[in-house]
Amino acid sequence: MAVPKRKMSRSNTRARRSQxxxxxxxxxxCSNKAxxxxxxxxIACPTCxxxxxRQVTQPA
Structure with missing residues (x-):
């Protein structure tokens, strides 16, 4: 497994993570006409x- 030789600086770490x-x-x-x-x-519609x-959950 590859191991870094030196600690990565904070600016380099943040520059990489900014992506x-x-x-x-x-x-x-919702496909329901009403x-x-x-x-x-x-995702099932939270309203209906x-x-x-198809009816898969109880309406809220």
Missing amino acids: WKTTAVSLVS CRAPKPQH GQYNG
């Missing part, structure tokens, strides 16, 4: 409880 960025979750409208609330992709046209 670790996250993106905001993209929202889509709901159409914004929700994250591939439907996913892919």
Whole structure:
């Protein structure tokens, strides 16, 4: 396993970590015609409880 020969400086460490960025979750409208609330992709709708046209959870 590779082992660093010297300690990495704080500025180099922070410069490397500055590239670790996250993106905001993209929202889509619910497929339920009556709901159409914004929700994250591939997640059951928190408002109506439907996913892919089926009722999977109880509505909030």
